[in-house]
Amino acid sequence: MSVSTPAWVDERADVRESRGMARTILATFVRNRTALLGVIIILTLSLAAIFAPLISPTDPLHMDFDALMEPPSRAHPAGTDSLGRDNLSRIIWGGRVSLQVGVLSMTIATVLGVSAGLAAGYYGRWVDTIIMRMVDAILAFPALLLAILMVAVLGPSLRNAMLAIAVAFIPSFARVTRANTLSIREKEYVEGARAIGASATRIMLRTILPNTMSTVIVQVSLGMSYAILIEAGLSFLGLGIQPPTPSWGYMLATGREFITLAWWLTTFPGLAIFVTVLSWNFIGDGLREALDPRQQRR
């Protein structure tokens, strides 16, 4: 920073104060059993996905023609599919796709949405108008329909599915951040920062952004659950990642063909989606409760 900060302006005051706050937040979060359960499940699933090559019983693409459509057994705890591939291995590998889509699409949506919201809220006027018009245009479509349309246009692939999901979630991040920025902009400490000559970028990134983070974090964790749901839906329709890569949605689509013959092909992948989405919901709710004092348990 070119302007030297006068000694009496303690820029880090809010940060130091938030140390104690952080502990309170963490304590509230940990006390929440379901949220903790969610964290444990997500951590387990993530580790399983990361170390899939090491822990999955067989190669998810390995076809065993002596074991076609076998019901769950000791050798294949979740049965095998019509090509003799081990269902459990495929579910573990499918977790990689869900994790990847969730993390990457939420990263894109957060970065773009938050910066758009910051700019719109801080600069106001025509910047605000243009950004918010674009956001409204995206919001004119239901998220799933928008994602389907985008993938239909760009062609089905994992990358396009992630992109489509990210775009569908930009509006919610932009709106939340804008609303927060509007109220924070009027605070004394922002005025103070401006008075000592901090640049607009610095104010937005160092002063306003940290104060909007708590709502954004809640949005991200709830967004993860929707992202995984939408990805599963896209793959189910054949618009997500292309076979032979295993993904939960696509496994359900193929399982549908054999529903009268093999219940395990539809039950287990769906259960995996359900548990993952549920856990993200638990985490999201727990975070909201911990970060938003108004939502404190009554």
Place this chain on the structure above:
Amino acid sequence: MSMIIFAAVRFAPGDPAVARLGMEASRAGLEETRRQMGLDKPIPVQYLIWVGNIFQGDLGVSLSYSAEYPVADLVWEKLKRTVPLTLTAMAFGVGIALPMGIIAGLRPFTWMDNVISAVSLFGIAAPSFWVGLMLILFFAVQLGWLPTSGYGPIGGGFEWKHFVLPTISLGIQLLGALTRYMRSGMLDVMSADYIRTARAKGMPYQVIVVRHAIKNAMMTVVTVIALDFGGLLAGSLVTETVFRWPGIGLLLINAIQARDFAIIQMVVLVTAIIYILINLMADIVYGYIDPRIRFE
């Protein structure tokens, strides 16, 4: 908005002429087909022609089904299949969610509330198409009570049995979300000052709940219902695939595979228009429930 849809669809890679004639078609044949479809003109011109035709009530012909089949008829035909399903799903979701939300909100943190919250969480977190598959597995395959798929018995006609599973599958998400909002709405309202006042002046509990609490708690719920109607329309894309339901969802998915621009544009446009109309209706209903809004 019509512009976004048009641009998005037209910039798609893939050539409908190729899709129609097959990969082995001759160059001259392809050129001829493109001219018939109006695809040889510049894209802005194509857009103006499309919009102009819409205002004349001509929505274009499907590029893949048959050259003479108007898209409007096709979409209308399919809408008649989809809309009833969306409505029954909505009735199912709202009909169960509201009472559940009210009960949970009036008796928070009791076993009733816990059971209801669990049901609503299931609705939110379970992918609707998986619920559909599980329902098929249990009621159609195991018990054989209900048909696995389709709109009616083979050979045409209509049967209520075919509605049951798709309705539950499509409505379950709405049910989950709505129960939650209704519950938290009731919680908020019941701790409000005017409820305390009503109690203090000796108003019977039932009257307070019915006349004050539920009405005010409905405020957010109306918005959620409206927003979720769009979600239901989009969700019907997936549900229709699960149950092989011959509605606009299946139509859109097939059109995407065939790169049939006219149909994709129409389906998306129609869905978006319905979505916007529903939101408008929600605003009007809002005014009825809460007269304060009308004067703003």
